[in-house]
Amino acid sequence: MLRRLLASAVALFVAVGAVLFVDRAADAAAANITITATQASNGTTTLTYRATVLKAGTIREITMAIPAGTTGRVTSVNGTVSSVTRTVLRWRPSRVVNVAVGARLAIPLYGLRLPTGGPWTLGFKSIGTAGQVITSGAGVLQPLKTYTAAVAVRATNPIPAQTTNLTYQATVTRAGSLAAVRMQLPTGATGTYTTINGTLAVSAGYATWKPKAPLNVAAGARLAIPVNGVKLSRYGGIMTLTVSATSTTGTVLSSGSAAVPFIAPPAEMPVVAESGRAPIPAGCPEAWPTTAAENAKPGTGDWVIPQASSGTMAAYLTQVSATCGDTVDLKVSSGNPVNVVAYRMGYYAGLGAREVWRQNDVPTVVQDKPTTGGTSADGKPLRMTSAAHWTKTLSIPVDNDWIPGTYLIKISDGTASTYAPLTVRDDTGTKHALLIQQATTTWQAYNNYGGVSFYSGLDTGSGRLTFDRPYNEGQGSGQFLTLEQGLVFWAESKGLDVTYWTDNDLDQYGGQLKSRAGTIFLPGHDEYYSLRMRAALSQAIAGGVNVANLGANTAYRLITFTDDTRRAWDIDRYTDGYNSTTWRYQGDAYASQPLLGAEYICPVVGNTLTTGTGWIYDGVPNGTQLPGFIAGEVDYVWPGLYKQPGLTTVASGTGACRSNGRAAPMHITTYTAPSGARVLNGSTFAYGCFLVRRCPSNWAVPAPGETSQQAVAAIVGNITEWVSRGAINVPADTTAAQVRVTVPKYKLQTSTQP
Template sequence: MKCTVTSAVTSTGASAVTSTVARTVASTWVRRVALVTAGLLASATLTVIQPAAAIVAGVAISAATASNGTTTLSYRATATRAGTLRYIVVSVPAGSGGRITSVNGSVRTVSPGVLLWRPIRTTSIVVGARFSIPFYGVRLPSGSPWTLSFRATSTTGNVLSAGTGTLVRPADVRITATRPIPGSTTALTYAGTVGRPGVLGSVRMKLPTGARGTLTSVNGTLSAASGYATWRPRAPITVRGGTRLAIPVYGVVLSKYGGIMQLGMTATASTGTQLMGGTGTLALIAPPAPMPTVLAGSFPTIPAGCPSSWPATTAENAKPGTGAWVIPASMNGPLAAYLTKVSATCGTTVGLKVTSGRPVSVVAYRMGYYQGLGAREIWRRNGVPTVVQPAPTIGGAANGHPLRMASAANWSTTLTIAVDRNWVPGTYLIKVSDGRYAAYAPLTVRDDTGHKHALLIQQGTTTWEAYNWYGGRSFYSSPTTGSGRLTFDRPYAEGQGSGEFLPLEQGLIAWAESRGLDVTYWTDNDLDQYGGQLAARAATIFLPGHDEYYSLRMRASLSQAIKRGVNVASFGANATYRRITFTDSTRRAWDIDRYTAGLNSTLWRYLGDAYASQPLLGAEYGCGVLAGNLRTGSNWLFQGVPAGTVVPGFLAGEVDYVWPGLYKQPGLSIVAAGTATCRTSGRSTAMHATAFVAPSGARVFNGSTFAYGCFLVRRCPSNLGIPAESVASRQVVTTMVANIANWVGRGILTASAATTAELRVAVPRQSLAVGDK
């Protein structure tokens, strides 16, 4: 708090004041004077005002209860005379105690119940100036209300302001719960201090939002209506100022949604006079929801002809690369293709479906670093005949609701591809070209040998599919026309057929392989199918830039892995946000409930606060944003980067932040922060990158922006509004990613912060569908 003196409206009654005052009030222009914390004259401005009828002291005294149980008394009054302030004398309730302090001046007790405050700087007062003097650390006696005095005296002995005011004891409302967990049944106790004496008639208490149940209390009757509980005593109760009331409310069933709630408590006399009124804070925070155990199962037998181990990342990337995998923007067109599997393993086959009508070449490229060329050719087939496939279908229904699912399952198979020992586990783009047009079909090849890697990078395939517009429908078409079921039986309309791989994910893969990290890959679909094996497959998992759509098995597998010591780094935002259900064991399609509340009915958090993303990963989704700047700090995330370095546009796509009303993991720290503007609402939102160490020792990092991967290759989506990624900005992000890997990897993952050479190929920038959801 500050001790301040500010100007107020002056009087026109010149005959009643000194000539100095008369000259002051004769003008309709007055100075506004502020005495700031340092005790200096902060400003002097002219303000047009209307003459007032009279200047009176208008003494007002208020009180606020501090967290340590003491009270801050604030005295306010208006100067009725000009002069240089010498001191201010105030009275406090008789019997008050405590170690009393103030600001901008010294304070001492001159007699019992009387304090003298003296300014530390020479302070000139004009008529109409407003005094505001706080006194901290007061311990009030019993009783209330009190009539207290205020007197300001000049250096010449003149009274600058004097009068009395009434102080009513603050209610100091405190609310406690026996079980303050959303979704539970609890007993609430509302406690507050009476400020005025009287005969108690009723106490009205605000209930937590969404609370229900059969409510009871003691020593009176209790009724509930419109979110309030009202208690009335069975017999008249006379209370005096300072009496502490405590009213229990039993049988409260809390909503599954909690938060930090401000709840009011008001006591009223039988005459209708308010005896007490105030609000208290009640924190209702849900711990992480329990998840079912996901069994690991056994690794499959290695098929004949497939190796029991695969080349190291360094050895693989030492092989000759090629830039021929790139599809120039000039070849975008009607040709499209998709694979009948999202992921595969050595010894299996994958069907390819193409629509073109012309012979095509089909080339499989393993994506990595490869001397900066980005890929290595693994397999090809030229002159493959194709047809113009029928239009995708849109339809389907479940439980009486239209699904509006866009599907190309009616396409015929163009080619069957055998995944053999030449297909080193990794991420693949199958490039299909008829010489005029070209498109990709993505495939992930798993390592199912049982070898545990230092790192597993997941691909956000379910999220790719939710945003996929091929066939004219995506989940986001609109609340009334969007798909209620999504299928992988169609090409991706985004990323030249790569989904969100090229816009968001390629950069992290190229970075990891350029460093020679012991890395393997799988997809969201694999997390659902093999999630129980995560701890056996990798010590650390990286989640991609946008990994939003999670089934129960996916979420349970990730939660279980953290409890078993697997480290997690989410290089994105909006992760584990929406809830899906795969329709069958093939995982070729998944359902999303959009019938109860449109888009919002799909949120994990709509099962309750315990299912929010923040309890699992550290932060919660905020909104889709216009690109905002990141300013670096000085903690481990920015080691090797000068503090205060600005990375333009790094807060991009969507952002997360730490919600105060949701569960925070013990030891959670915010390691990077910034602000950006929400794309649709125009409001400002925070971005918080977080880190914590789980009880298992697992380290969890949540990056809270989409931009990590795309900055690594200086190719962020064209519609995110990011300024051109400079070499300097890319170096900062490269260093940050290395620091994240080193922190989260606990010595198993080690990555140099040195700059990786640029990818030496010109890849068209892609757009990305994002927004407030």
């Protein structure tokens, strides 16, 4: 056994040089000493010393220096090895070895474990039986070259849901007889796999390649194993795939992993025809007053329903939106005479609304209870809650007094009151600077009036929802007062050229978006999108329409309107349970991030946003604290989803997921589409409620103070000017518009589910 070696190689060379080595430079050069190192399959190193014989004779012994710190169990061939010192080994032949001048000696030493460092200058001396020096000199041993697996996986077509050929590459780190290479396949991959120069077996998400016969591979050899015909899952991402090569004895010859991006580009969308507009009805104007002119009219605070006035009264309208010339039916359940008053929502010197129409002492009945039931065409329970059977209470004519805008119809019987929301479109053909969308499909998804909402138990919630029933939230206003009134109040306080429509209108008239507005605002929580809605928004961006999503969790769930009336819509909760309701279930190409810039992560408790620098914070001091602004739900940029070219995070913060308490990043993003359209994703629900300092009462966030309101008003102004490419000039002010009436804070129906 070799004793542990401690002395330095340089010391050995100096100590033994005068005694063991010839000192003539010419002789040393003629000896041509070389020392090479190779790694054995067991991890040890073999040193091979070579030298040219300078004097004929019979070899008695050969002494060889080794690096200080070398360990191991050393053996050789055709002779025995022993220690002279800690840094010198002696080899003696096991038989008589006669050598002639010019012969080349080669002495291998097996089983060494070299220290780190090098290179080392090591002496070599062969002594004859007569004591003569047969050859002598020194050679340089370079450090043993070590290798990392350096795994890489190449894909000819790394697009989810498509077929690709993968090549798994790895460097051999230990020599041996290669018997198998085990390769991890992308998650969810399928296919009819083929390879070359061997066989391929696939099991449990791995492909194992075996050569036709064992292959001897040296350390440093590069493996490249093709796996062809891989059908990728529709879900991609940045996947870490492992590769492991083993020998015939099970020794690992190479092992490692590589991150491989499988990123789906935005999904192709169908073309949404613009379709023609109906002629302007008789008595309706060809153009409407400006926002400033409208808001100069006297406002009123009478639209507000005090919290104490809420009761069992309920009402709904038979249309989600209307235009001048339409008639909308109202259905009320009360049993008492009621006053019905239509209020246009806006600024109106801080009062928030203007009375447009009323009818007093309207008789009502106590309507029958809503029904819940229904089945799909394939027999699935829909659990749709409907009040479609209610009798009509009143018909409301929408005439030229109804300036396009968002309306709350207030119904009161002297004891109880409720709202019924209505959006009035501008269908004159006028193109406005800004269009604000109302998230009516999302209001309905969270509406549990009369029985069941989408969220009334994940397994028992509705598979079909209808607008033929009152809203249970916001005293009948849906999520308008909690999340959306603030945007309306702010835009009209600034006198912006603004118009309005709903999710239902995006589905019906989405092809007209480019001709209706240069910029569209999406509200705080606009989650439920049909194919036509998504296609229309995508088409509008491609056509140059700017989008500011002042919310989060947008276009997250896929719905299908049941008919052209758009009074009901289906959501598939049966194919794969809760998962199948999402757009992303269609594949990563359908995620929100490829469309808007960021993707939903989770619902959060209210967290503080600290302002920084950059255009989005112009006019807001750096370091301003906005307690509770990261609230409701948040989006962030997922690494494994498609990022639009030039995607930029302009602001960020952190929330805490309600479901598990873990930190959730929030990213406000921007990008510019090839059309020139600018797209911003706001990634939090809180913009609208901060603009009126009235966030949902169950958010557990501080009531926004005046400083917070002013800061968010400045941020929204900056967003508006940036996203519109300067086409919308937001008047600056030092005091954000204040609501002069007291409006109750409402709870918001929420879900902790992703």
